[in-house]
Amino acid sequence: MCDPRPMWNTLPMTVRDVVLQIAQVGFTIGAAPLIQGCIVQFEERVQRGRGPGIFQPYRDLWKLFHKQIVVPETASWLFWIAPVVAFVCMMTVPMLIPVLTNFPLPLSNMGDILGGGLILTLGSFMITLAGLDSGSAYGGIGSSRSAIISILAEPTLILVFVGITLFARSMLPFVVNHLLVAKPAVYLGPAHLFLVAAFFILLTVETDKLPIHSSTHIEVYMIEEARILEYSGPLYGLLKWASMMKQFVLYTIFCNVLALPWFMSSRGLAVGVIGAGIAVIVKFVLVAGAIVVVDTIQSRLRFYRYQEPLAASFLLAVLAIISTQIG
Amino acid sequence: MTAFHASPVVASIFSLIAIASLLLAFVMLGSRWMRHYLMAFAAQSWLIAILSASVGYIDRYPELYVIAILTALFRGLLLPYLLLRIVRRMNVEREIVPVLQPSSSLVIGAISVVFALAVAEHIGTSLDLSSKVVILALTVMLSMKLIGYLMLAARHEAVSQVLGLLVLENGIFLGTQILVPGMPMLLELVILFDLLIVVVCFGVLVRYLMGQVGSTSTLHLRRLVG
Numbered sequence: 018m019c020d021p022r023p024m025w026n027t028l029p030m031t032v033r034d035v036v037l038q039i040a041q042v043g044f045t046i047g048a049a050p051l052i053q054g055c056i057v058q059f060e061e062r063v064q065r066g067r068g069p070g071i072f073q074p075y076r077d078l079w080k081l082f083h084k085q086i087v088v089p090e091t092a093s094w095l096f097w098i099a100p101v102v103a104f105v106c107m108m109t110v111p112m113l114i115p116v117l118t119n120f121p122l123p124l125s126n127m128g129d130i131l132g133g134g135l136i137l138t139l140g141s142f143m144i145t146l147a148g149l150d151s152g153s154a155y156g157g158i159g160s161s162r163s164a165i166i167s168i169l170a171e172p173t174l175i176l177v178f179v180g181i182t183l184f185a186r187s188m189l190p191f192v193v194n195h196l197l198v199a200k201p202a203v204y205l206g207p208a209h210l211f212l213v214a215a216f217f218i219l220l221t222v223e224t225d226k227l228p229i230h231s232s233t234h235i236e237v238y239m240i241e242e243a244r245i246l247e248y249s250g251p252l253y254g255l256l257k258w259a260s261m262m263k264q265f266v267l268y269t270i271f272c273n274v275l276a277l278p279w280f281m282s283s284r285g286l287a288v289g290v291i292g293a294g295i296a297v298i299v300k301f302v303l304v305a306g307a308i309v310v311v312d313t314i315q316s317r318l319r320f321y322r323y324q325e326p327l328a329a330s331f332l333l334a335v336l337a338i339i340s341t342q343i344g
Numbered sequence: 345m346t347a348f349h350a351s352p353v354v355a356s357i358f359s360l361i362a363i364a365s366l367l368l369a370f371v372m373l374g375s376r377w378m379r380h381y382l383m384a385f386a387a388q389s390w391l392i393a394i395l396s397a398s399v400g401y402i403d404r405y406p407e408l409y410v411i412a413i414l415t416a417l418f419r420g421l422l423l424p425y426l427l428l429r430i431v432r433r434m435n436v437e438r439e440i441v442p443v444l445q446p447s448s449s450l451v452i453g454a455i456s457v458v459f460a461l462a463v464a465e466h467i468g469t470s471l472d473l474s475s476k477v478v479i480l481a482l483t484v485m486l487s488m489k490l491i492g493y494l495m496l497a498a499r500h501e502a503v504s505q506v507l508g509l510l511v512l513e514n515g516i517f518l519g520t521q522i523l524v525p526g527m528p529m530l531l532e533l534v535i536l537f538d539l540l541i542v543v544v545c546f547g548v549l550v551r552y553l554m555g556q557v558g559s560t561s562t563l564h565l566r567r568l569v570g
Contacts, residue, residue, distance in 0.1 A: 202353075211363075325447045328374070332453065332454045335457065340363055343479050
């Protein structure tokens with residue numbers, strides 16, 4: 018595969034493409050709470066509960082944005098800036114990856130997969146700092162836990178990216194998407210399947226669904242939630258929204274780049290884009306179903322077994338790289 | 345020896361089966377429960393049986409069908425059943441004191457796969473074997489042997505040690521199915537009965553351990569008597 022960068026850099030920037038790029042970001046902002054709502058609803062249904070309905074996250078956000086902000090006395094400017102940075106990071110990443118269209122749009126060449134990963138990590142780094150900022154015990158414990166887990170998850174993520182680069186000969190997500198659609202042999206090859214499995218484990222780590230996480234608000238088990246315990250009102254809403262968008266972005270990378278690269282708009286027509294949006298929702302609901310099943314049948318582990326799923330994911334990535342070297 | 349110049353589709357099927365059985369070896373390495381070891385071992389044996397049947401179909405060795413059926417019956421059903429009986433009777437559900445944590449043994453296993461790849465590439469270049477399938481078979485064979493040795497060294501329940509031996513043997517068998525598919529059938533039968541003897545011997549050993557020491561862990565075998 019030749020390097021497609023020069024060709025894509027010379028594309029004329031049309032109004033349509035700018036509109037499409039804005040639509041990608043807007044779609045991420047708008048549809049992220051819907052996916053979260055679907056996951057929560059599925060979990061409740063699987064556990065024979067009734068569930069709050071798939072639109073509950075929108076109502077929650079509406080409620081939070083109409084509340085007052087309470088700020089701890091010990092908090093510094095970091096406390097104010099972290100939610101904004103996190104939210105903006107999650108708005109930036111959808112520009113770099115194929116959300117609706119399978120061809121690059123204006124500013125898509127700002128960064129490759131590694132750049133997207135950097136910005137995703139920057140967002141959660143700021144939240145970790147904000148958790149430490151106010152000096153409360155829960156923020157500290159949440160920040161240290163999420164730091165240790167991301168220290169172990171990051172090398173695997175890099176290995177997955179290396180594996181993608183080795184089989185696609187490119188780090189651009191669009192090239193990977195085109196390659197997987199064009200060549201079913203590559204799609205069914207062991208390298209790709211192992212990368213999908215490794216990334217699936219990373220997906221559960223990054224979206225707070227690892228079997229050591231707790232979805233309920235019990236302080237002993239909290240990881241991601243403990244970092245933002247001090248926030249309230251619109252700032253809390255912003256953080257919630259940012260974490261839903263992070264989940265949406267990771268699902269996008271998983272589906273549109275690795276696992277289900279089909280049904281994307283390839284010409285940028287309005288019909289195609291709307292169809293791609295519906296297809297994205299369907300794909301995400303499928304992945305959410307898989308995540309919920311894994312989350313339900315896997316029993317909770319104690320916290321100090323956090324390294325086991327990550328070691329498994331590391332191993333899968335190593336096997337994928339080995340099989341790209343051979344196959 | 346058509347495995348050396350197989351068509352791409354056949355090559356991808358072979359590599360998928362080989363890598364899936366390597367993955368099952370890792371399942372054994374990363375778990376703590378005896379029952380998971382046994383299930384993974386049985387699944388691995390079934391995969392190897394499918395592999396030898398497909399090699400027999402593609403390369404037209406009719407005796408490989410018999411070997412596939414024997415593999416599935418012996419390694420896929422009989423040996424796991426015998427081991428399961430030992431596990432049930434002795435009530436050893438899991439490794440009580442792991443010498444190596446599952447996660448670190450997984451990482452060591454991954455390193456050994458990389459080492460096996462390096463060795464296989466070296467063998468491939470020195471013997472002028474350019475075929476990808478051959479390199480893959482060599483890699484999987486060597487790394488399953490290394491994983492078997494690791495299980496023998498890092499586990500001390502007698503049952504998981506015999507499973508380490510069986511994984512080692514499965515690796516060699518998988519390699520021979522791809523590299524030298526026309527092996528005499530008598531040899532295969534001898535190996536299968538050898539395995540049966542290994543399992544029976546370990547059964548006796550486990551009973552002896554239970555009677556003398558009161559546990560099935562080989563950690564208690566410290567004194568050399570003779």
